Amino acid sequence: MTIIDKTADVPAPRGSNDESGPLLEVRDLHVEFHTRDGVAKAVNGVNYSVSAGETLAVLGESGSGKSVTAQAVMGILDMPPGRIPKGEIFFRGQDMLKMSNEERRQIRGQKIAMIFQDALSSLNPVLSVGYQLGEMFRVHQGLSKKDAKAKAIALMDRVRIPAAKERVNDYPHMFSGGMRQRIMIAMALALEPDLIIADEPTTALDVTVQAQVMDLLAELQRDFNMGLILITHDLGVVADVADKIAVMYAGRIVETAPVHEIYKRPAHPYTKGLLESIPRLDQKGQELYAIKGLPPNLLHVPSGCAFNPRCTMAQDICRTEVPALRPVTEQDGTELVGRGSACHFWKETIHG
Amino acid sequence: MGRYVARRLLQMIPVFLGSTLLVFSMMYALPGDPVRALAGEQTVDPQQIAAMKKELGLDLPLWHQYWNYLVGLFQGDFGTQIASGRPVADIISEAFPITVRLALFAFIFTVVVGISMGVFAGLKADTLRDRGLLVLTLLLISVPSFVLGFLGQYFFAFQLGWVQPNVSLEASSDELILPAVVLGSLSLAYVARLTRTSVAENLRSDYMRTAVAKGLPRRRIVGVHLMRNSMIPVVTFLGTDLGALLGGAVVTEGIFNVKGVGYNVFDALRHREGATVVGIVTLIVVVYLVASLVVDLLYAVLDPRIRYA
Numbered sequence: 001m002t003i004i005d006k007t008a009d010v011p012a013p014r015g016s017n018d019e020s021g022p023l024l025e026v027r028d029l030h031v032e033f034h035t036r037d038g039v040a041k042a043v044n045g046v047n048y049s050v051s052a053g054e055t056l057a058v059l060g061e062s063g064s065g066k067s068v069t070a071q072a073v074m075g076i077l078d079m080p081p082g083r084i085p086k087g088e089i090f091f092r093g094q095d096m097l098k099m100s101n102e103e104r105r106q107i108r109g110q111k112i113a114m115i116f117q118d119a120l121s122s123l124n125p126v127l128s129v130g131y132q133l134g135e136m137f138r139v140h141q142g143l144s145k146k147d148a149k150a151k152a153i154a155l156m157d158r159v160r161i162p163a164a165k166e167r168v169n170d171y172p173h174m175f176s177g178g179m180r181q182r183i184m185i186a187m188a189l190a191l192e193p194d195l196i197i198a199d200e201p202t203t204a205l206d207v208t209v210q211a212q213v214m215d216l217l218a219e220l221q222r223d224f225n226m227g228l229i230l231i232t233h234d235l236g237v238v239a240d241v242a243d244k245i246a247v248m249y250a251g252r253i254v255e256t257a258p259v260h261e262i263y264k265r266p267a268h269p270y271t272k273g274l275l276e277s278i279p280r281l282d283q284k285g286q287e288l289y290a291i292k293g294l295p296p297n298l299l300h301v302p303s304g305c306a307f308n309p310r311c312t313m314a315q316d317i318c319r320t321e322v323p324a325l326r327p328v329t330e331q332d333g334t335e336l337v338g339r340g341s342a343c344h345f346w347k348e349t350i351h352g
Numbered sequence: 353m354g355r356y357v358a359r360r361l362l363q364m365i366p367v368f369l370g371s372t373l374l375v376f377s378m379m380y381a382l383p384g385d386p387v388r389a390l391a392g393e394q395t396v397d398p399q400q401i402a403a404m405k406k407e408l409g410l411d412l413p414l415w416h417q418y419w420n421y422l423v424g425l426f427q428g429d430f431g432t433q434i435a436s437g438r439p440v441a442d443i444i445s446e447a448f449p450i451t452v453r454l455a456l457f458a459f460i461f462t463v464v465v466g467i468s469m470g471v472f473a474g475l476k477a478d479t480l481r482d483r484g485l486l487v488l489t490l491l492l493i494s495v496p497s498f499v500l501g502f503l504g505q506y507f508f509a510f511q512l513g514w515v516q517p518n519v520s521l522e523a524s525s526d527e528l529i530l531p532a533v534v535l536g537s538l539s540l541a542y543v544a545r546l547t548r549t550s551v552a553e554n555l556r557s558d559y560m561r562t563a564v565a566k567g568l569p570r571r572r573i574v575g576v577h578l579m580r581n582s583m584i585p586v587v588t589f590l591g592t593d594l595g596a597l598l599g600g601a602v603v604t605e606g607i608f609n610v611k612g613v614g615y616n617v618f619d620a621l622r623h624r625e626g627a628t629v630v631g632i633v634t635l636i637v638v639v640y641l642v643a644s645l646v647v648d649l650l651y652a653v654l655d656p657r658i659r660y661a
Contacts, residue, residue: 076564105568108566113566122559125655139572171656
């Protein structure tokens, strides 16, 4: 089932009891939300895996299910109304969906940590950042208040917050947007987790700060040899840091590929549309391409391929049959490692 | 911070003067007078009344009476009751301790039960227990306090015999429990609702999701992250509420025969004892002002985003 293969020469996960296999493996995950208007199928059979030191970028529009998948991995879905009717989430070979609440809590923060999009609302407004950072050490490692504060200062230094010692007792609203996001990163990093999920970590920041934060994240990931799942809708951010990409649409992965190949040769019309809608300097003055239509309503996902109402290549088969995620090959049939496309006409898209 | 407190304290002076003047003129405007009330149904020689009024300074114009009152007040003299001849200061020092105790009991009851109920319901908003709380609080808000008072008296004193229907003159603490519960039940309903809404709302906030993602135990998520945020509006309400409770409860104190502030104000009003009414009301105003200042300062402690300069 797993379509995304490990990329070559992945460093061995540190201190693990399970040296083989990926760090995290999501298999055929389904998530639905029971609302007053019906059942919204947010995730419909997602498969992906991440190894230590590897960065997976999950790309997609709002409502494509990328955040919901991450929340399911993290175990922070609101259930109810959320429900996971089907699927497995393996962390170091163990299915987390079968674990007790307490076992999952032990993993959260210590083994898998998450960075949220809006650091201002994601940090508690009435607690000092030093308290919120130190809390990780106090709860998970039983450190004293004083030791935890010292660790918090060290963490703030690590993510290069100037004058960490003086600012440790400040509150979130007293920091700038970029600094706040650094604090979020520091919090996720506190216990040196094996895997970090970053849910649009730079969306709320301005462009220069975006680059700084992404560089910091990439550097820390290298230093700690962590797995990273980067959720974003910004193709520009992805190119620099990701190893492989999974493009999501209407709760499904529609294309997977190593990062640079997807820019050269997309194998799904949706990915192609996304790439063409990036503003480019060499096409100055021309009209910017936009994918027509709107993302599908998750209460009524179109039959067949969910993208068919917006697709320029759609044929009759697209309206009746859901395309499976199939391996993508060269024209002569040689396998393209790590590539897959859920399009009936992937050949035409990539080679035509 | 220091400057802010000083400014607030200075602001109390005009409020103090204004409220005393207001109460004083209202007493002046009321029909009837204390000297005539003294005589009751008997007919008294109008000349005698006029002589007594002159002696008490009640024949002077309003501004002069007010001036005399203020001069006395700043010398620590609250005036004297006409009927009993007792200094008003004595009456206040007798009534206030009882009301303070009653108010504190009612306050503790409100805080402990109200907040627990609110948290209990807010954590599971829109479930059966939440709806149950809403109905209960609606009942408490809509039923007048004298109905609750008489019901409490009927069941706990006359039927079950757990308590005496009336509070004795000493007003021992166990006697004050039932009046305190009756007095606090309205605030309890408001506190429970306020807490419930605040908890339910904060439960959905992003920082709560972060707290869960940090792998904190549920106790800590609710006890520290949720409560610190949810208590901000509740504390604001509780502060002004404490002022109201200390202001005395005419109805509740009347039902249970508690000789507190409310009882004395009502009594003084009936007999047109201006000095007593103004003295007590002024004290209540000061209590209110101090309570609201404390609330505002507490607000800044609870919410670091608020800073006073």
